[in-house]
Amino acid sequence: GGNDTTRNSMTGGLLALNTYPEQYRKLCANPGLVESLIPEIIRWQTPVMSMRRTALEDAELGGKIIRKGEKLVMWYYSGNRDEEVIENAEELVIDRPRPRQHLSFGFGIHRC
Secondary structure, eight states: OHHHHHHHHHHHHHHHHHHOHHHHHHHHHOGGGHHHHHHHHHHHHOSSOEEEEEOSSOEEETTEEEOTTOEEEEEHHHHHTOTTTSTTTTSOOTTOSSTTOOOTTOSSOOOO
């Protein structure tokens, strides 16, 4: 996993900084923003595309019934671009107030 996620984040980060040159200028003016740049790139690029699981029991999620044995897919990109949760979610904002608010590696503490 580390190879794919690192490669995707680095190339996506270069694309993002070229797509949003004002953010690159902001970073050059304040290199301390690299601390929030990294989780923002991970959110914007979303290095892990999806995760599939099989329901172990019947459940209800968002008003939908999920039956035991059904296959489910979580698209991390969709969660990381949710405008109801993240303001200007389509844009790279390197000084975002809560840069670690993303689902790029799932939920909870993650360490590589």
